[in-house]
Amino acid sequence: MLVVRAIQATDLDALYVMATQVGSGMTTLKPDMKMMGDRVAIAVASFAETIPPEQRDYMFVMEDTDTGRLAGVCAIKGAVGLTEPFYNYRIGTLVHSSRELEVFTRMDTLYLSNDLTGSTELCSLFLHPDYRTGNNGKLLSKSRFLFIAQFPHLFTEKLIAEMRGYQEESGRSPFYEGLGRHFFKMEFDHVDALTAVGKKSFIAELMPRQPLYVAYLPDDAQEVIGKVHISTAPARRLLEQEGMYFEGYVDIFDAGPVLQARVSELRALRDSTLADIGPTTDWDSACAPESSGEPVLVSNTTLKDFRMILSQAIPVNGAIALPEAEQQLLHCHSGDSVRTLTLNPRKNNG
């Protein structure tokens, strides 16, 4: 069985092993024992609430309870950009219009901004290739939304997720070649590596400060603005199902989209419900929406020992008949409250 749970200090070695299996492109999970140790320590302090909310970094691991092996990892950063500036390009519109000439030109523009400063960030998602089947990816990615729905007071209003931008098969980033290279005069991978290790002051020093008209860029650079890397497309779809949208912010190097949501508008906040573990009555079941065998995310309600599984049980009018084995995975007992959310969004009945 797979359980997604708050990381613990003892997970460090297993995490390191997994990080060695992450390819390039994920910049936040480098197999560096020192960096990783620091990060796990912060995560443990975050769940223990011994550091302030904006410094927290909630890391979750997916554990295969049959083998004790780690199958994946993901995280929620309390707030970005409060110690190092967090840069994005924001896509805006400028209209150039002359009544005299009857010219009306609508131009896209890129503004270098720190607008997302202070947002909560979903990041560091990695699922081991051995586990890339069935609903595992969804379970891992969406676990974070259920966590936020259970503890919304820990988060700022704005939630973001940076998506890896489009690259050609050769690894060439058309956006970087069309824009960044002229100012940084180095290879994309090098820039990427510098930002990964936190060396970001060069951005302020070298990046053009003035708004840019997109029309100045080469066509291939224009076309990939807001487009994700082909391997990131499924992750993007999962987040969009949960109510996250591309609102016009992109990465300054590869123009990958930033997905955003108001925490209060997330599907998890609108549709997740609390239920007590216990039997459901016939009467309740009769009025319940038809069961379609739709799996449900179920979590306990404990911050320090947050755990979540995927279940076939259906919550009905505030009760859920959770099998004993699943209760154990959640460290719960009959009568405890759990939070539930259907794995997939329901279609609008409009």
Place this chain on the structure above:
Amino acid sequence: MLVVRAIQATDLDALYVMATQVGSGMTTLKPDMKMMGDRVAIAVASFAETIPPEQRDYMFVMEDTDTGRLAGVCAIKGAVGLTEPFYNYRIGTLVHSSRELEVFTRMDTLYLSNDLTGSTELCSLFLHPDYRTGNNGKLLSKSRFLFIAQFPHLFTEKLIAEMRGYQEESGRSPFYEGLGRHFFKMEFDHVDALTAVGKKSFIAELMPRQPLYVAYLPDDAQEVIGKVHISTAPARRLLEQEGMYFEGYVDIFDAGPVLQARVSELRALRDSTLADIGPTTDWDSACAPESSGEPVLVSNTTLKDFRMILSQAIPVNGAIALPEAEQQLLHCHSGDSVRTLTLNPRKNNG
């Protein structure tokens, strides 16, 4: 009884009479027979779908069917800024940080933008003082959301509403005095009047083009950014209930907020339901959420003859027992479909 309905060419005289009763501050409903006639003609063409969606301007009047008198008006513009540039200030964030000095300064900035170009706009709301009681204001304002929910394909993804900005009792606009006056060198009322009559090219000519740090403005100008005029606060609350948010765009003259929403995320789109007019069964009623005497917006589903009322009937599992009188107001009959939405949002059951 009050019915909100699509405007008709024959409403022009009554509309003119009402416009003479609008105070200053509403710039889109001036008692000018020529302008008003043009606008009604466009509205009629809009409901008849004889002009393209982006040129449409759906105007609704609230009619007191007891007297035949017009009690209010409101409108939805299909798309703004496609013939004249539509300007706003967007509030952004820039972080100025120096590790060397350990200085980290987060600055708000104002960007002159046309970002909202092409958005659908809610506008021209006016309720006659004689009718400012009970739920009349809500009915009038919210009628537009039910219309959008019924005909979402007619609208762009983005919905906006400009709110009148803060003014002192004397009529002084601290934001205009702190910023615009330096560039326009004329009185606020004069600027306001110019924009009302569509003379907007002076904005491009005179407005500072470069991003501005808010910190440069006088304190009283900074404080009112995004604040509504005291008389506009109730209207703002109504729109916020429907899922519209202040997302950082403000008016360039008085810094009044623009409320925004994705059409697909509006309460009306999520929660409104279709129901057939007819009796509801006991069984249905038994499973229905407890009736709290909560009034319900009910509209017909006809674009050309759109009509809407407030009812006490409750839709249950796709049926609604609408009294005969109300069916007549909607130009509906038993068996017809109507769209329904509770007047007030339900609390989250989280």
Place this chain on the structure above:
Amino acid sequence: MYVVRPVELADIAALEALAAVPMPGVHTLPKTREKIRAMVELSIASFGAHVDIPSEEGYLLVLESQDRHIVGTAAMFAAAGSNGTYFSFRNDVIQQVSRDLNISHSVHALTLCSELTGYSQLSSFYVGEREHGTPEAALLSRARLMFAVLAPHRFSDRFFVPLAGVTDSEGGSPFWDALGRKFFKMDFLDAERTIGGARNRTLIVELMPHYPVYVPLLPGDAQAAMGQIHPSGELAFNLLTAEGFEADDYIDIFDGGPILQAHKNSLRTYTGALQRRVATSVDTPDRGREPQLRYAVSSGSEHDFRAVITHCPALDSQLSVALSVEVQEALHVAEGDTVICVRI
């Protein structure tokens, strides 16, 4: 002897003939009889006007050959954009330094600016094929500044001269294609026709980019065209840079052609102008005893301005200049009058 003098009504037909010579760019003579007449009338009114502050005056000088043909033109406008603003791109160089990365380089950017508004503008310089490269061509170009030395209140302290940029064989401009076209949505020649060559129109601020254009983002051919002159402008360019004009600060917003500019104190005509009294030279056989230098000489009257070339010994330490009777007649001056002399 060639004489530079203000244009007269009688010159209109001759100017029309000159205007028929194909010339690129917008900084040349007007093309239609109507516009030529307007320019001539403006010039006559301007020379005749009493001026306190430079404003909408425009002055047109012509170069008249020995046989009384008009073989060149050169104009001055007292204050560019005086009925609006004069727009140009300023060449900005942004220094970029990252100590962390040990990187240091500069980025070239173009900023739409109106700094040249109020400068005096030189334009419409043209000489015929035969006069190309002659001292008379230099006289014509420089006579404008000699008039400005004579009547400083009629001009700004700063001058600029826009020169036509490069165009391809179809009249297209690679600079325009990369920039203006994206905003105007029309061809270069159409755009120039539409705005009548003006650089002071409201529609420029409505349509042209509000933010700096980073040059590295422009296509190679557009970058190459920046600050490049059309071959027809080389003579003017050489004369003006020799005069002290500098070409690096501004370029034209449409075709990227160079805009030369200078403070008057940097111009050789200003620093080298000598006021001297007229004496009559005697044509003696031992004229060669002192080395003869070439001077541009202009009459000292605002309202009857004329300039010619003459040769005489160095004037630096002289109080007077010896001019032949012929030269005196050409300048409309007599012994004892003051003239302005500059080495040429």
Place this chain on the structure above:
Amino acid sequence: MYVVRPVELADIAALEALAAVPMPGVHTLPKTREKIRAMVELSIASFGAHVDIPSEEGYLLVLESQDRHIVGTAAMFAAAGSNGTYFSFRNDVIQQVSRDLNISHSVHALTLCSELTGYSQLSSFYVGEREHGTPEAALLSRARLMFAVLAPHRFSDRFFVPLAGVTDSEGGSPFWDALGRKFFKMDFLDAERTIGGARNRTLIVELMPHYPVYVPLLPGDAQAAMGQIHPSGELAFNLLTAEGFEADDYIDIFDGGPILQAHKNSLRTYTGALQRRVATSVDTPDRGREPQLRYAVSSGSEHDFRAVITHCPALDSQLSVALSVEVQEALHVAEGDTVICVRI
């Protein structure tokens, strides 16, 4: 006779005494013995260096009185910001015209720029109370440019001079309070201390505004301080503007003080410098027969530069200048050597 000469190691103590005199602003002498020594050593190395392209050289001249006291200092830096960029605010004037509304006005904006990078910088001008307003003060200021005339390869074609801006009685700066403080979050004096008076540091681009500051939005006292000099800088200001420097284009990013700048061709020292051979003057009783003019004279050697004031008849049409033996000794020149002379 007062002599201007390069600083020597033996001058350090005297400079320290001068530095103890309270002077506002950051463009004056360094304050600590250590920094004074560094400056002196840099100057000695720079005068001694073989220079192809102006770079990090700094030159310090001193004014020595008759009794061999050091009563003034003046410095030049070959290329400002050569180890980074030199930041300043450029005064931009944005013309605004609306034909519809019949409105036309201009808006003043300040743009952070690095255009002065690579210019040669004059600074640290100081003369004692007694020499204020004397020709010797003018000599000291101008001697820097005479050296530049002598050794043009050591300097840029353009020069600038930052002058201290106005501060209140507590050392606060109204300009800083309206601008820099909002980004640096510290007092003016703290900020100046922190960056050591430099205008070339990375942290400036990190912290200072990236976008133009519209001047009408600044409080009145900050606007009033823009381009205003501290009273202590008036002498330098008057000498430099008389020289041909212009004050309107740039101001300091911290205190808003004026930055004077000029192309060398606009400077009187450049346009008026005469190279003359040294002759020995004879002190005759009829010395008064020709009007005596005042000249600054400097030796013609890059590696032993000295300058004094002398009086002699107009040199314009002379090939040589007659100098007394005393002056020749002060300049370390002899008959037949070349010197540079400028009216002063």
